[in-house]
Amino acid sequence: MSAQADVIELAARQARPAASGAGPAPVRIIVGYGFWIFLLSDIILFSALFATYAVLRGETAGGPSAHELFELRHAGIETLALLLSSYTCGLGVLAMEQRRMSAFNLCCALTFLLGATFLSLEVSEFAGLLARGAGPSRSAFLSAFFSLVGLHGAHVTVGLLWLVFLMAQTARRGPLDFVRRRTLCFSLFWHALDIIWVALLTLVYLMGAR
Numbered sequence: 001m002s003a004q005a006d007v008i009e010l011a012a013r014q015a016r017p018a019a020s021g022a023g024p025a026p027v028r029i030i031v032g033y034g035f036w037i038f039l040l041s042d043i044i045l046f047s048a049l050f051a052t053y054a055v056l057r058g059e060t061a062g063g064p065s066a067h068e069l070f071e072l073r074h075a076g077i078e079t080l081a082l083l084l085s086s087y088t089c090g091l092g093v094l095a096m097e098q099r100r101m102s103a104f105n106l107c108c109a110l111t112f113l114l115g116a117t118f119l120s121l122e123v124s125e126f127a128g129l130l131a132r133g134a135g136p137s138r139s140a141f142l143s144a145f146f147s148l149v150g151l152h153g154a155h156v157t158v159g160l161l162w163l164v165f166l167m168a169q170t171a172r173r174g175p176l177d178f179v180r181r182r183t184l185c186f187s188l189f190w191h192a193l194d195i196i197w198v199a200l201l202t203l204v205y206l207m208g209a210r
Helices: 002-021 027-056 072-097 101-131 140-173 177-206
Strands: none
Touching: 027 140, 027 177, 072 101, 072 177, 101 140, 140 177
16 A cells, blocks of 8 residues: 555656646737737627617607718718728738837827827717707717717727827837737727727618618
8 A cells, every 4th residue: 555655646746847837828828818808898898889779770859860960971081091090000010020110100100190080080070960969868869879989989099099108118118029919909909999890880870871
């Protein structure tokens, strides 16, 4: 019995280093996994608002409908600005990976400019609706519209602030590993906003203009 116990103890000692030698997962994988969870939770939030808008878009309470309020030309310019910003954002990530910092800064500046253009157009649309008496309190349809589109605009605002911080951090620290990880996370966030906007454009503007 003592010999068997010695064999078992020896095997346990040999197994312990092997188990601990595996170590934790790389930081890049942990950060990427956590950020994908955040994006999925955000998509769930938007899905709830999309469903709410789909149910309430006909509840105008005698007020103006989507067909009367929305202009496809205005929404088209917004879409073009946001899609181009996603393209320049992708080029910026590639420039960061290749350590071409001048190209990275240029792409970030273009991304910010296009994102700010999109946001200013959205704010001007909201201001125009309010001036016409079509505020969120006018009807359930407008409440759902302002909630859905306004939440997307809030995300764009956060993204622009994040981009400014990222550019400042890159200028100070250079393309270190943690800066590259944050740049990749920002790129995922910005592309997700594009996907949400395309869905929003289809449901709110294209279907509403019919």
